[in-house]
Amino acid sequence: MAIQLNHTIVHARDAAASARFLAELLGLGEPVRFGPFHGVELANGVTLDFLDSDDVPLVEHYAFLLSEAEFDQVFERIRARGLPYWADPGHRRLNQINHGDGGRGLYWSDPDGHNLEILTRPYGSGGG
Structure with a gap:
């Protein structure tokens, strides 16, 4: 069997709210409760x-590869909520998108400060 990533745990102050935030912005189905x-x-x-944590969660980075049309939809949801977004992971280029490898990408933060990213071309795939 080929090795595949199956799941990862995301620590959050309010797991239900953070899961819902991500699912809504990405246009995915309602989060499913399984144990904690x-x-x-x-x-x-x-x-x-997503798992509730009493401690301040360690900030992580999660990147989502999507189509150009999906990028437009997620980008519109980000702007409709008035969320700040950046072209870079260091959050220095506010309200800009990047065009890495001939695609588009941007970063924004979830309620716990996790650095979320959407991109239309994988890094190193060419195209500029």
């Missing part, structure tokens, strides 16, 4: 399993 987790399933079967 609120799972957000991606198209490739990987789930992000």
Whole structure:
């Protein structure tokens, strides 16, 4: 069997709210409760399993590869909520998108400060 990522745990102050935030922005199905987790399933079967944490969560980075049309839809949801977004992971280029490898990408933060990213071309895939 080929090795595949199945799931990862995302620590959050309010797991249900953070899972819902991500699912709504990405246009995914409602998070599914499984034990202490609120799972957000991606198209490739990987789930992000949000777990309540009393501690301030370690800030992580999650990147989502999507089509140009899906990028437009997610980008519109980000702007409709008035969320700040950046062209770079260091959050220095506010309200800009990047055009890495001939595609488009941007970063924004979830309620716990996790650095979320959408991109239309994988890094190193060419195209500029």
